[in-house]
Amino acid sequence: MDDLDEIVAEFLVESHENLDQLDRDLVALEQDPTSRQLLGSIFRTIHTIKGTTGFFEFGHLEALTHAGESLLSRLRDGELRLTAEITDSLLLMVDAVRALLAAIEATGQEGEPDHAELIATLTRLQHGGLAAPAAPSEPPPLGEVIVEHGGATPDDVTLAMTAQNVGDARPIGEILINQGSTTPGEVSLALEVQEERRSVADGSIRVSVERLDSLMRLMGELVLTRNQSVVHAAAARDATLIRASTRLNLITSELQEVVLKMRMQPIDILWSKLPRVIRDLSATCGKTVQLEMEGRETELDRTILEAVKDPLTHLVRNAVDHGIESPEDRLAAGKDEQGLLLLRAFHEGGQVNIEIRDDGAGIDPSLIAAKALERGLVSAEQLARMNGRETINLIFLPGFSTSATVTNVSGRGVGMDVVKSNLEKIGGSIDVSSDLGAGTTVHVKIPLTLAIIPALTVACAGDRYAIPTVNLVQLVRLEGEQGRVGIELISGTPVYRLRGNLLPLLYLDRELDVSEPDRGERDTVLIVVLQAEDRRFGLVVDTVLDTQEIVVKPLSSQLENVSVYAGTTILGDGSAALILDVLALAQRAHVLDTGRELARAAADQADDDRPATGEALLVTSVGQDRQVAIPLATVTRLEEFPASSIEHVGSRELVQYRDMILPLVRLTGLPGDAGRRADDDVLTVVVCFIRGRSVGLVVDAILDIVEGGLSGRDNLDGAGLLGTAVVRDRITKLLDVEQTVREIDPQFYDIHSVSTGDRS
Amino acid sequence: MSPASSPAQLSTFVVNGYLFGVEVATVQEVIRCQSMTRVPLAPPAFGGLVNLRGQVIAAIDLRRRLGFPDRTAGELPMDVIVRTRDGLVCLLVDQIGDVVDVSEEAFEEPPDTLLGIARALIRRVYKLDDTLLLSLDVKGAVELQPAG
Numbered sequence: 001m002d003d004l005d006e007i008v009a010e011f012l013v014e015s016h017e018n019l020d021q022l023d024r025d026l027v028a029l030e031q032d033p034t035s036r037q038l039l040g041s042i043f044r045t046i047h048t049i050k051g052t053t054g055f056f057e058f059g060h061l062e063a064l065t066h067a068g069e070s071l072l073s074r075l076r077d078g079e080l081r082l083t084a085e086i087t088d089s090l091l092l093m094v095d096a097v098r099a100l101l102a103a104i105e106a107t108g109q110e111g112e113p114d115h116a117e118l119i120a121t122l123t124r125l126q127h128g129g130l131a132a133p134a135a136p137s138e139p140p141p142l143g144e145v146i147v148e149h150g151g152a153t154p155d156d157v158t159l160a161m162t163a164q165n166v167g168d169a170r171p172i173g174e175i176l177i178n179q180g181s182t183t184p185g186e187v188s189l190a191l192e193v194q195e196e197r198r199s200v201a202d203g204s205i206r207v208s209v210e211r212l213d214s215l216m217r218l219m220g221e222l223v224l225t226r227n228q229s230v231v232h233a234a235a236a237r238d239a240t241l242i243r244a245s246t247r248l249n250l251i252t253s254e255l256q257e258v259v260l261k262m263r264m265q266p267i268d269i270l271w272s273k274l275p276r277v278i279r280d281l282s283a284t285c286g287k288t289v290q291l292e293m294e295g296r297e298t299e300l301d302r303t304i305l306e307a308v309k310d311p312l313t314h315l316v317r318n319a320v321d322h323g324i325e326s327p328e329d330r331l332a333a334g335k336d337e338q339g340l341l342l343l344r345a346f347h348e349g350g351q352v353n354i355e356i357r358d359d360g361a362g363i364d365p366s367l368i369a370a371k372a373l374e375r376g377l378v379s380a381e382q383l384a385r386m387n388g389r390e391t392i393n394l395i396f397l398p399g400f401s402t403s404a405t406v407t408n409v410s411g412r413g414v415g416m417d418v419v420k421s422n423l424e425k426i427g428g429s430i431d432v433s434s435d436l437g438a439g440t441t442v443h444v445k446i447p448l449t450l451a452i453i454p455a456l457t458v459a460c461a462g463d464r465y466a467i468p469t470v471n472l473v474q475l476v477r478l479e480g481e482q483g484r485v486g487i488e489l490i491s492g493t494p495v496y497r498l499r500g501n502l503l504p505l506l507y508l509d510r511e512l513d514v515s516e517p518d519r520g521e522r523d524t525v526l527i528v529v530l531q532a533e534d535r536r537f538g539l540v541v542d543t544v545l546d547t548q549e550i551v552v553k554p555l556s557s558q559l560e561n562v563s564v565y566a567g568t569t570i571l572g573d574g575s576a577a578l579i580l581d582v583l584a585l586a587q588r589a590h591v592l593d594t595g596r597e598l599a600r601a602a603a604d605q606a607d608d609d610r611p612a613t614g615e616a617l618l619v620t621s622v623g624q625d626r627q628v629a630i631p632l633a634t635v636t637r638l639e640e641f642p643a644s645s646i647e648h649v650g651s652r653e654l655v656q657y658r659d660m661i662l663p664l665v666r667l668t669g670l671p672g673d674a675g676r677r678a679d680d681d682v683l684t685v686v687v688c689f690i691r692g693r694s695v696g697l698v699v700d701a702i703l704d705i706v707e708g709g710l711s712g713r714d715n716l717d718g719a720g721l722l723g724t725a726v727v728r729d730r731i732t733k734l735l736d737v738e739q740t741v742r743e744i745d746p747q748f749y750d751i752h753s754v755s756t757g758d759r760s
Numbered sequence: 761m762s763p764a765s766s767p768a769q770l771s772t773f774v775v776n777g778y779l780f781g782v783e784v785a786t787v788q789e790v791i792r793c794q795s796m797t798r799v800p801l802a803p804p805a806f807g808g809l810v811n812l813r814g815q816v817i818a819a820i821d822l823r824r825r826l827g828f829p830d831r832t833a834g835e836l837p838m839d840v841i842v843r844t845r846d847g848l849v850c851l852l853v854d855q856i857g858d859v860v861d862v863s864e865e866a867f868e869e870p871p872d873t874l875l876g877i878a879r880a881l882i883r884r885v886y887k888l889d890d891t892l893l894l895s896l897d898v899k900g901a902v903e904l905q906p907a908g
Contacts, residue, residue, distance in 0.1 A: 220814075221814045224814060463797065463798055463800075512800035512801060513800055513801060514798075514800045553815070553816045554816075556809070556816070556817065556818035556846070556847075556849070557818075557846045558802070558803065558806055558818045558820070558902065558903075558904045559799060559802055559806070559818070561803075562799070562801045562802055564801060565799075568809055568816040569816070570811050570814065570816060574811055575795055575797055575811060576796075576797040576808075576809035576810060576811045576816045577797060577809075578797070578799060578809070
């Protein structure tokens, strides 16, 4: 039974229920032999079992039910009248089916029972034949059980059964004992085993939702108490206590899993209502739609199931109403007249994925773009930067409705934005992709459960907050210097370069308006990298504490207007804490838009500057921890000069170098560099040769030589700069040597002749 | 709310020197100040979140809600847990008083001299022997305007 397929188990439960119904119906039928209603019901039941058994390739069952069905169909059609004999044989058939089901349940196989006689009787009765001797009863499972346990040989059991068949009324166990084939001990053991293997139908009970909910609530309390006890046990340093608490910890986790599983229901509960919806809808629209479903058994927590019901129905209606074309259009497009709507559900990465795919006309991005522009939802400039998929996803913007005319089907003022926000409320996401002319696919991702979620606890300004780990990408820790220089400002937004990507930063204390005014520079910067929608951003917090399972509790109604919290929870020490709503936080700070803009700007620049990206760059550090890159092609040598060797001519600095006078230019004089650096003992100089002249660029340190590091040039160019790029995860200014020299010393190239004069 | 004719029992407490009362039936319990979790961006009268035996409930600072000055630092409030339609809410008060029987003849409409916010949240004023008892509109008191 362990490996019993779940579908088979479901079939067994269903069939057992059906058989019980059949028993009652047959008995009732005897009282009222002509009732068409009863006959119809019995016929349907047998038909269902037959259909399913054929599917599972249970040949015996099928043969048996087929014979019964044929007999019943004649009864139903009034060609036969029910006699006691027919009732008997039908009841026998029900018993035989039950026995076969028991065998399937016990072994997964039908076994090799002989129902030929019963089938013959059923067939004969079907043709109005006369009574034949009663069919032998099916082999009692007890015998099998005893054989299985080696308590008796199969031959002994057959012998006992034969005895039963010829009129021995005693139970098989008793016969076997009398035969001396087995012992009373074996029989009682077998009876116990049999009891254990009581059918699946007996093994499942109905439990009210309230009870499950209250179990869940208690479970939540237990998880919290467990969290507290683990914290205290760890502090107590009492080995026994720690052992007990570890055990408590394990058991709670297991229990939690079981309880969560109890609340799971297959998505089919929602889907089973869809065929009707689609049938009615397609009739209204004058379309024919075939609905296919994959993964009906995919399970979700019932609270989630409830929450996704409306969004899913809406999406399905949309697919039929807007997605699938009219039969004429379909034929014209060379498609099958009948549209296809495919629903798929599957588990992936701790989430439930639902796909709604139609083979309709697809979504034309240009229509979406035009509509969005017309409604003033986006600017032409923004549109120009979007790819097809991004454009299509504009349909989720509030105020967007693609339907040219409001139909009574999906145009009810409930737009896709509502669908999206309802899904996001439960931590889900939605995305649309479309192949113009070939169809549209909507991908929905939703969490398995909402009740207990893993979360990261962080501290900020003395308070603790929980962040659902579903949003968490990674943690970045910047120590000391790194923290001060790693975070840069781009158009007023603090950003951090994370592997070449710009990560807009949010400071949690500032967002929540709890900044401590007297706090100085952060020594260590902790960035929690989060993902909201498809954008990443960094949340700067004071401390990252740990990850733990938290029980989500509702937010009190007084806080409904404060959008940044998703709920509350109780931490291990028993104090209440807020769960941050990452998406709302990001939206509030407009960090997603900023991130999008930054990414686009970077991408655009990268496109524009492609020829330049292959060039080799000498990366130096200059002034207050800035990076400046110098095209390596212009660099002839790297030198160090003692500060004392500098000679001053007017405002210019010169050194004698290889029989020539090398004019020096300090890059700290670049625009944007506040103050000059105090003179060092030794100057690091990059000797460049440009326009037939050498010039020494004084830098603080030579860092690296990189190639093609211009992954994200932006528009921050100042004079003397070719652009700004990301090099070694830092913003680096790319130096235009000639221009720089002119900026700092306008006459530099003008005095060319004078210098050469000096030289000679 | 009891009919106007029958006598009522009010559970009383002090806020900023005034004696307030709420119907005894709405009070679940009175406890000493619990540790509270601050909620940034919440309306000013929102005192924080309290863990009441595994339930996270909102605390309303009645001083702020009624427009009185804040408690001085070190003065700990008492928690009056009341039942509302939206579940339990904790009211932060200065001091707990007795349960008082009030007769319906002894009440008056709140006088105009009461402060602005406070007046809107006071249903009736009962004249006791030595003081006035202000009957608090609990439903109104736990409804907070979003933070400006």
